[in-house]
Amino acid sequence: MRPYVTVLQARTDTSATYLGVPPAGRHNSLGLHWRVPGGWSGDYLSRPAILSAALAPAVLAVHGADALPLRCQVCDRAVERDRAVTAVGPRHPDDPVRRRLTAHRACARHARLTIKGPAQ
Template identity: 55%
Template sequence: MTHPDWCPPPSDTVSLLPAGRDWDAVRADAATARWAFPILNGPHESAAIVDPYTCATYWLLPPGEAHDFIHWQRLHPHVTVLPARPGTHYVGIPPTHRRTGPGLHWYVPHNWSGRYLTEPAYLAAALTPAVHAAHGPHRSR
């Protein structure tokens, strides 16, 4: 298991790494992420990867912990979990120094904790109201 102090590999370019080995990933659309960022500013602040080209934001979680929260499915299609499984998902990891676009970059909160891995319960608790704020209440079919 990877230590919670995981850091991106040293590089000057984007590294393409598989989800489920060193971390699982949670992907959210840009509207949800905009609402989530202020909610996530707190004691568990962690960085997120912003992809302005696909309008997606990725949070990295400790490996194997993404599936502990069953309610991720209720946030679909605005939030998607990318754990290890057949048909591995790859995520572009920007260099640690890239904090602005264009292109993939790290969103780093004002009082950043220095962590690149996010606590799953904290992220889930923030994304639930963020999806509601960005997209309205969930409608049952």
């Protein structure tokens, strides 16, 4: 997506990656700014989930599925691919169906799932 989206490098002491985002009111600038449609209210720029939903298809189209974060199917937080496990069991205690899940090892243990090995 370069030069349209620039992902800043992660700090060495965390697994976080930072994405530079201009202030919501910056619509006309030579630098980083928002392209806005006519009649725009400004409401949706402050909601990260909507911004993420808008960027995810573009990241997927350009970089493939491995570029999107892997989600733990137990806690729904991001999990690093090399630390994820494949487990079998119900997604939550009231779920009658046992299924294959990708999860943090700690989440799988806490939920008493059967760990099969590294996530595929």
